[in-house]
Each structure stands twice: as C-alpha cells, then as structure tokens.
Amino acid sequence: MSDREAILARIGSAWPWQAASTEVVGRPVERESWALFTERLHGLGGEVAGPEALTTLVERSVYSDEDAAAYLPEGVRCVDDPWQAEIGVTLVDWAVAETGSLLIATGSDRRRLASLCPPHHYALVPEGRLLATLEEALGHLTVRTTVLVTGPSRTADIEGVLIRGVHGPGSLTAVRL
Amino acid sequence: MANPPMEDFARRLRPSTLEGIQSATVGRVRERVRLLPFVFADVEAARTQAASIKDEVLADLGGNLVRFEAACLKHGIQVHWALDAARAREIVLDLASRAEGRLVVKAKSMVTEEIHLNAFLEAAGFEVVETDLGEYVVQIDGDHPSHIVAPIIHKTRYEVARSFAQKGLGPYTEDPGELTLQARARLREKFRTASIGISGVNFGVVESGRLVLVENEGNSRLSTTAPSIHIAIMGIEKLIPREADLPLFLRLLAGSATAQRMTTYVHLISGPRREDESDGPREVHLVLLDNGRSAIRSGPYRDVLRCIRCGACLNVCPVYRQASGHAYRHPYSGPIGAVLTPLLEGLEKMGDLARASTLCGACEEVCPVKIPLPHHLLRLRDEAARQGLAPKGIPWSRFASVADEPPMWRSGLTLLPLASGLSEKGWSEVRAAPRREGRPFRRWWDERS
CATH class of the missing domain: 3.40.50.10420 (NagB/RpiA/CoA transferase-like)
Structure with a gap:
C-alpha cells in the first residue's frame, strides 16, 4: 500500500459538519483610503511618496521589474544582479489601505527578487490600484505566485528588540504614480 | 513516571532567562489584547x-x-x-x-x-x-x-x-x-x-x-x-x-x-x-x-488539529513562563505542546506534560481557533491515571476514609496543629502546606451565639 492510500485509509470516511452561524466582519474604518494607507505604512516604518521620489534613484544601482522600468528616470544604473543592487523597483498590482499592504504577482515582466534582495524597495502604485480591504485585494489573486508585502522586513528575535531589514529590504517606499 | 518533573527543570533556569521570557510573553499578551478589537x-x-x-x-x-x-x-x-x-x-x-x-x-x-x-x-x-x-x-x-x-x-x-x-x-x-x-x-x-x-x-x-x-x-x-x-x-x-x-x-x-x-x-x-x-x-x-x-483526528482530542501554531497559548501560560519551552522536551511547548506531544509521542513517554498545568484556562481564552486545551489536559491526566502512569502523591483514599466519618474528621481537625512536621516537609516536593491561622470554623460557628 502506498503512503497515500495508507493515510487516506486511516482517515476513513467523512463525518457531517454544521457551519457556525456567525458572521465575521472586519472593523469598518471610515477613512479616506490614501490617508489610511499612508498612516498604516508609516506605522510600519515605510514611506509613501509621489513620482518625484524616483528622481533620487539617478546614479544608483537598481534592479527592476521590466514593467516598472518605463517609470524610471534617465540616469538610473540598471543592473542584472539582484544581490548587487542597492534598490529594487517593482510595479504593484494592488495596494491595501486597511493594512498598508502591497500585492505583487509574478509574471513574464516581473522579477521576484526585486522586492526581496536589494536593501531598499520602491513599489510603484499606479492610479486606481488602491483597495480598502484585504478581502478585496485577495479577491484579485490570479493563478500566479503572489506576495503580499506589509512594511519593511523585520525581526524581534533578539530580546524582542524591533530591527528592520533582516533579510528583505529594510526600507520600503510606496510611490503613488 | 521516570521523567524528571518540569519543576526541577524550571528551578535550574537562570534568573536572566526567566526575566527575558517573562517580559517577552507579558509584552506580547498585552499587545495582542490591545490590537485584536481593532482588527x-x-x-x-x-x-x-x-x-x-x-x-x-x-x-x-x-x-x-x-x-x-x-x-x-x-x-x-x-x-x-x-x-x-x-x-x-x-x-x-x-x-x-x-x-x-x-x-x-x-x-x-x-x-x-x-x-x-x-x-x-x-x-x-x-x-x-x-x-x-x-x-x-x-x-x-x-x-x-x-x-x-x-x-x-x-x-x-x-x-x-x-x-x-x-x-x-x-x-x-x-x-x-x-x-x-x-x-x-x-x-x-x-x-x-x-x-x-x-x-x-x-x-x-x-x-x-x-x-x-x-x-x-x-x-x-x-x-x-x-x-x-x-x-x-x-x-x-x-x-x-x-x-x-x-x-x-x-x-x-x-x-x-x-x-x-x-x-x-x-x-x-x-x-x-x-x-x-x-x-x-x-x-x-x-x-x-x-x-x-490521522489517529488524533479519530479520537477525542481531534480539535487540537485546528491549531495554527500562533503561540498565543504559550505567552499566557503561567507554567510556560516559569518553566520555558525546553522543559517540554519537544518542539511543541506550552499548553498546545502539553496536549499535542503526548498524543504524538505517547502518554508513557510524555504524559507528565499534561500535569504541568494550573488549569487556569487562559490558553483556551486566547486560542484563535478555540481549542479546549484545559479540557484535553484533564482528559490526558485521567487517561494516564487509568494506565497506572499517575505520580505517587498524597494517599487521597486515606483522606477520604477520614473525611467520611464525622468523629474521625473532628478529631483530625483537633490533632492537625500537632502534625507540624507536615508543614515543614510540604505536601509534595514542590508545594508547601498552607499554614493554619486562627481557630477552626467549627469552633467559631459553635461559639457564635
């Protein structure tokens, strides 16, 4: 008998189940979405900026999503090695006001390591891509592998002291296009 | 049971270790309680x-x-x-x-x-x-x-x-x-x-x-x-x-x-x-x-399989805070570990973990998937006792025979202060007997009017 058959045999048949009659609602937040998103991301140690923030990338080494490259100003040094780049630039699919999160899917013009390896992450949020709740954002999941990023990389493993930038980027800037 | 009691382990911990665990767990509990109503x-x-x-x-x-x-x-x-x-x-x-x-x-x-x-x-x-x-x-x-x-x-x-x-x-x-x-x-x-x-x-x-x-x-x-x-x-x-x-x-x-x-x-x-x-x-x-x-699922402890490994029950547990995770001798510690580990590794080997609980109920209160941990801990203790794995302690049967007979009970109460040796030795290795203060309730009741 294979392990699969053995496990399924041990589990045996199903038993009836009755759903709980509760309904879960998130705490409603009556705030303008960008104000809330900004407040949440600030609370996590991230920044929200306008497109002019991209001019600070000039002369610096950048590892970028292909579909984000069009937004980069001239003079940015684009590199092909994510481990050597100072800044990673990605285009986000959705931003979430409630949690200050960014939903980023993989794809043909995307690079998974752009939001992960360089010490600074610039995430471009196009017009109309901000959603109020996590439910709405996760409702937009596609068949592609996706990551939900909420603030800079962090740890509190040593005596509970909060440290940013352990393995992922220590700084995160959401750029509102 | 052959296992060294958790109390022994806890007693050997350094004060700095205990302080660290105490402040980290208390801090996490406080923050969680503050946040969840906003979520x-x-x-x-x-x-x-x-x-x-x-x-x-x-x-x-x-x-x-x-x-x-x-x-x-x-x-x-x-x-x-x-x-x-x-x-x-x-x-x-x-x-x-x-x-x-x-x-x-x-x-x-x-x-x-x-x-x-x-x-x-x-x-x-x-x-x-x-x-x-x-x-x-x-x-x-x-x-x-x-x-x-x-x-x-x-x-x-x-x-x-x-x-x-x-x-x-x-x-x-x-x-x-x-x-x-x-x-x-x-x-x-x-x-x-x-x-x-x-x-x-x-x-x-x-x-x-x-x-x-x-x-x-x-x-x-x-x-x-x-x-x-x-x-x-x-x-x-x-x-x-x-x-x-x-x-x-x-x-x-x-x-x-x-x-x-x-x-x-x-x-x-x-x-x-x-x-x-x-x-x-x-x-x-x-x-x-x-x-x-699959075996746990078909038994009375099946709802421990709801666990999402958040560790909230560890943070609130007075035993975990005093004993540390290592006292549980297994990757899963705290109240969830005290239930899960005996189920995974056997009562014989790990059943003593289920006794390391005050049954205060804090773990069940914080569990995000409502696992009735104290209930399971009691059940495991019961099972261990039925299998003859319970520790030797106070001979409660002898206590019961005394408590059942009013004359014996009354004379027992009168004689109790004389048994001062008991309070020095304690009830067990780790618990001191309570000190008697004032006069017995019965005498107070009799003298009341």
Whole structure:
C-alpha cells in the first residue's frame, strides 16, 4: 500500500459538519483610503511618496521589474544582479489601505527578487490600484505566485528588540504614480 | 513516571532567562489584547468562525486532501505523501539528492523540527542552514527552539553576542541591530548559492492548491525563491477550504502570534516558475505528513488539529513562563505542546506534560481557533491515571476514609496543629502546606451565639 492510500485509509470516511452561524466582519474604518494607507505604512516604518521620489534613484544601482522600468528616470544604473543592487523597483498590482499592504504577482515582466534582495524597495502604485480591504485585494489573486508585502522586513528575535531589514529590504517606499 | 518533573527543570533556569521570557510573553499578551478589537468588530465571532472552518476541513479531511492534491498538481506542484517521520525524511533526502549542490537553506518550520530533518540531512552529507534569525542562533549554538514563534526567547543579547563572535560572524557587539546585520551578511551568501530550499506551510488552500507561508524577515521568501528546488513539508491538518477564508486566518494568525495587523510577507505559492518567468524555483515539491495526525483526528482530542501554531497559548501560560519551552522536551511547548506531544509521542513517554498545568484556562481564552486545551489536559491526566502512569502523591483514599466519618474528621481537625512536621516537609516536593491561622470554623460557628 502506498503512503497515500495508507493515510487516506486511516482517515476513513467523512463525518457531517454544521457551519457556525456567525458572521465575521472586519472593523469598518471610515477613512479616506490614501490617508489610511499612508498612516498604516508609516506605522510600519515605510514611506509613501509621489513620482518625484524616483528622481533620487539617478546614479544608483537598481534592479527592476521590466514593467516598472518605463517609470524610471534617465540616469538610473540598471543592473542584472539582484544581490548587487542597492534598490529594487517593482510595479504593484494592488495596494491595501486597511493594512498598508502591497500585492505583487509574478509574471513574464516581473522579477521576484526585486522586492526581496536589494536593501531598499520602491513599489510603484499606479492610479486606481488602491483597495480598502484585504478581502478585496485577495479577491484579485490570479493563478500566479503572489506576495503580499506589509512594511519593511523585520525581526524581534533578539530580546524582542524591533530591527528592520533582516533579510528583505529594510526600507520600503510606496510611490503613488 | 521516570521523567524528571518540569519543576526541577524550571528551578535550574537562570534568573536572566526567566526575566527575558517573562517580559517577552507579558509584552506580547498585552499587545495582542490591545490590537485584536481593532482588527475584528467581534473577536469572539472571528474565533468561532475560524474554529468552525477548521472543523469543516477535518470533517472531510480525506476528501479535502485529495482535492488539494489535484489543485496542486494542476499548478505543477509535485505532491508526496508520508505516513510517518521516517518516510518524510526519505522523500526529502531523495529529492535533495537530485539537486546539483549540497547546500540547503531552511525557512523556520516546526514540522521539520518534529521529524528531526536537519540531523538526518547533515548525516547524508548536506550542509543545512537555518535562515530565520532566531533559528540560526539556535543552530550555531547546538540548541533547540524554546517557543513556536520566538525561538530564542530564552537567550539574552549577550549570549547571542558571544556566539556570533566565537563563530567569526564579525567583531563583538551587543547591539541587536549590529548582530542582525552580521547574520544577514553571512546568510545572504547561503541564499545566493543554495540549490535547495526547505520550508513548512502555514495554510494549504484546498480549492486553489496554493501554499501560503507567512513571515516577517524575508528569509522564508528567499529560501523558497532563490534555490532551484523548493521542498515544502506540511502536516495534513493545515488546510483551509477556500481562498475567501484567507483574510480571517491571516488576520488571526498575525494578531495572535505577534500582535500585527498583517505579517510582513504573505507568500502565496502556486507552483514553480512558469516558462515566461525569469526567476523562482524550477521545482516545487509538497510533502504531506501524517505522523500520527490521522489517529488524533479519530479520537477525542481531534480539535487540537485546528491549531495554527500562533503561540498565543504559550505567552499566557503561567507554567510556560516559569518553566520555558525546553522543559517540554519537544518542539511543541506550552499548553498546545502539553496536549499535542503526548498524543504524538505517547502518554508513557510524555504524559507528565499534561500535569504541568494550573488549569487556569487562559490558553483556551486566547486560542484563535478555540481549542479546549484545559479540557484535553484533564482528559490526558485521567487517561494516564487509568494506565497506572499517575505520580505517587498524597494517599487521597486515606483522606477520604477520614473525611467520611464525622468523629474521625473532628478529631483530625483537633490533632492537625500537632502534625507540624507536615508543614515543614510540604505536601509534595514542590508545594508547601498552607499554614493554619486562627481557630477552626467549627469552633467559631459553635461559639457564635
């Protein structure tokens, strides 16, 4: 008998189940979405900026999503090695006001390591891509592998002291296009 | 029972260790209590709902696993089934042996602790590197994690500083930020060059075949993105039925574990890199591990399989705070460990854990999936007693024969103060007898009028 058959045999048949009659609602937040998103991301140690923030990338080494490259100003040094780049630039699919999160899917013009390896992450949020709740954002999941990023990389493993930038980027800037 | 009581272990802990555990757990409890009402309009309803959804999964666990497997295969996730720890280790070794390199990077995973994977792979010639900061410290110290979520809650910064300096990670420093940077630098080289990444799974979504991994540091994403082979190991109970259930569980886990609205990274994995993608693993393997879970499901303790490993019950537990995670002699510590470990490893070997509880009920109150832990602890004690595994203590039968006879009881009360030897020796090794104060109630009652 294979392990699969053995496990399924041990589990045996199903038993009836009755759903709980509760309904879960998130705490409603009556705030303008960008104000809330900004407040949440600030609370996590991230920044929200306008497109002019991209001019600070000039002369610096950048590892970028292909579909984000069009937004980069001239003079940015684009590199092909994510481990050597100072800044990673990605285009986000959705931003979430409630949690200050960014939903980023993989794809043909995307690079998974752009939001992960360089010490600074610039995430471009196009017009109309901000959603109020996590439910709405996760409702937009596609068949592609996706990551939900909420603030800079962090740890509190040593005596509970909060440290940013352990393995992922220590700084995160959401750029509102 | 032959096991040394947890009390002995607790008594040997250093004050600095106890202080660290105390402040970290108390702090986490306070933050969680403060945050959750801001996340859910009704926290109680959220817990009830989550418990119900996990029960839904467990009710038809076989059907759900088969559907989940089919959905995973559709994405190109290769699925392997392991009845026990030995089989899971063999599967992982077999997969890892096909890789070009011998370097394995590991994301934090309790289930790999459960099956003792690291030592096994190392004996087979692999270099296995834990990449979560806390787990990395544990590994270079030859230690064990002492908390489900915070592996080095039992260590001070000074201990970490000494270890790092000894292992040549950089110049001696006691600054947690500097220490973190030293570990980052060392581990980046590992991520870059490893050919195999191993992780656990927080949630497997049945309808979509998606593997959901949550973390704060980025090491789990790196371990499951940079190497060409990703092997995920998952207990068969870790399913949730629908994608629509994700927001509830993600919020509950982040809130209960670390008092965050959302963990920094939620990695939603649906298969290896696709043809049009430039990075990501070329193979994704999923090992579905039973290792005693199917047996637990068919017994009276089945709802421990709802557990989402948030560690909230550890943080509130007065026994955990005094004894530390190591006292539980197993990766799963605290109240959940006191129930789960005897079920996984046997009452004979681990049944004493169920006695290490005050039955205060705090663990059940905070559990995001409402596992009735105190109830299970009592049941385990009862089972242990029936199997003759209970410890020798006060001969309660003799007490009962005295208490049953009013004349005997009255003379007993009169004689009690004379038995002063009792209060010095104590009731047991660890408990002092209460001191008698004033006069007996009966005399007061008689003299009242």
